Amino acid sequence: MTEPTTPGQDPTTSPSDERSSAPSVDLTWALSQMSGLLLSRETVDTALELVTTLAATATAGTLGAAVTLVDEHGTRSKAASNSAAEQADTLQYEYDEGPCLTAWRNRELVRVDDTTTDGRWPRWNEAVSRLGVRSVLSAPLLAGGDESIGAMKVYCERPMNYGPQDEHVMRLLASQAAILLANTQSLAAARRLSRQLTDALAGRDAIAQATGVLLAQGARSRQDAFATLAATARQSERSVEDVARALLAAVAARNSGSVTS
Numbered sequence: 596m597t598e599p600t601t602p603g604q605d606p607t608t609s610p611s612d613e614r615s616s617a618p619s620v621d622l623t624w625a626l627s628q629m630s631g632l633l634l635s636r637e638t639v640d641t642a643l644e645l646v647t648t649l650a651a652t653a654t655a656g657t658l659g660a661a662v663t664l665v666d667e668h669g670t671r672s673k674a675a676s677n678s679a680a681e682q683a684d685t686l687q688y689e690y691d692e693g694p695c696l697t698a699w700r701n702r703e704l705v706r707v708d709d710t711t712t713d714g715r716w717p718r719w720n721e722a723v724s725r726l727g728v729r730s731v732l733s734a735p736l737l738a739g740g741d742e743s744i745g746a747m748k749v750y751c752e753r754p755m756n757y758g759p760q761d762e763h764v765m766r767l768l769a770s771q772a773a774i775l776l777a778n779t780q781s782l783a784a785a786r787r788l789s790r791q792l793t794d795a796l797a798g799r800d801a802i803a804q805a806t807g808v809l810l811a812q813g814a815r816s817r818q819d820a821f822a823t824l825a826a827t828a829r830q831s832e833r834s835v836e837d838v839a840r841a842l843l844a845a846v847a848a849r850n851s852g853s854v855t856s
Contacts, residue, residue, distance in 0.1 A: 639664065639776070643674035646772045650747050651676040653764055654732065656756045657749045659683075663695055664736070664745040664776055671745075679726060683750050686722045693719040698733040699746040704762055704769075707731040709754035729754040732761055734769035738777035747772060798836040805839035808846055 643662050651660035659680030663673045671688070675681035687693030693716050694705040707713050710724040710731070733748035747769055751757065802824065809820035821835075828838045 640674070642776055646747060646768075646776065647674045647676050649772075650749055650765070650768055651680075653768055654749045654757065654761050656751050656753060658728065658752045660747070660749045661695070662736075662745065662747045662772070662776075663699065665699065666744075679728065680748075680750055682726055683723050683728050683731075684748075686719055686726075690716070690718045690722070692716040693723075694731045694733040695746045695748045698735045698748070699743050702735045702737060702741065702743045704735070704766060705731075705733045706757055706762065708757075711754070727752045730756040732757040732765055734765040736769055736773040736776060738773045742777075744773060744777055798839075801836055801839045801843060805842045808842060 643664060647660050647662045650662065651657050654660075659675065659677040661673065661675040661680040661684045663671055663684065665671055673684060675684060684695065687695050694707050697703075697715075698705045707715075707720075708730055710720040710729055713720050728750045730751045730753060731748060733746050735743050736745045736747060738744050747765070749757070749761075749765070802821070805824060806814075806817050806820040809823055810817065814820035814823065824835050824838050824842075827833075828835045831838065
């Protein structure tokens with residue numbers, strides 16, 4: 596794959612090379628921060644915030660950084676280090692074009708040396724240049740080798756701010772971040788499923804208990820008792836589970852009142 600640069604520009608002669616010769620933080624420390632968060636099994640939002648902060652501090656001259664995580668349903672989870680980065684990202688989603696979306700979709704690193712002369716995303720470049728963003732570097736988050744789960748990106752107010760060294764830094768960060776976010780995302784999905792199963796079991800128990808109450812009150816069968824719950828749910832525009840819980844709460848309140856008296 597060729598290095599993604601703006602047509603007509605040679606990254607090896609970019610004036611940014613001297614400025615970008617070293618990242619502003621120790622990469623070993625940055626990567627260990629991601630590994631530590633993975634071991635602590637934090638939430639997706641916490642992971643996104645950490646990755647965004649590290650991206651902002653690991654590249655020289657960066658105005659702001661942002662990370663976008665896309666799940667299998669196309670739902671985006673995102674974080675930004677400041678309002679400028681957030682606005683630049685929002686414009687990409689609004690126009691459905693830009694270096695972040697391209698990095699995610701094409702699974703390749705994308706560099707913009709100057710938004711006022713780059714011609715790949717005309718609407719986004721014009722809009723974001725008015726925000727003061729002139730150069731961008733975006734790397735895909737590749738999990739499992741080739742599955743793109745999102746992208747991380749950094750923005751700068753100076754043109755030609757990012758060079759080959761910054762590309763190397765972003766690739767390293769994106770590689771580790773993808774592992775972190777994919778695992779955190781999977782953990783969050785597992786927790787959601789666990790909660791859903793727990794809620795479903797609890798709901799089933801509530802309905803079974805409410806059916807028993809109706810049987811004790813004179814319902815002819817379990818089918819008739821459930822039909823009563825279902826009819827009440829339709830009339831009140833609630834779920835059967837909500838109706839069952841309300842019935843159990845009412846019975847509990849009556850029993851409590853009778854014990855008190």
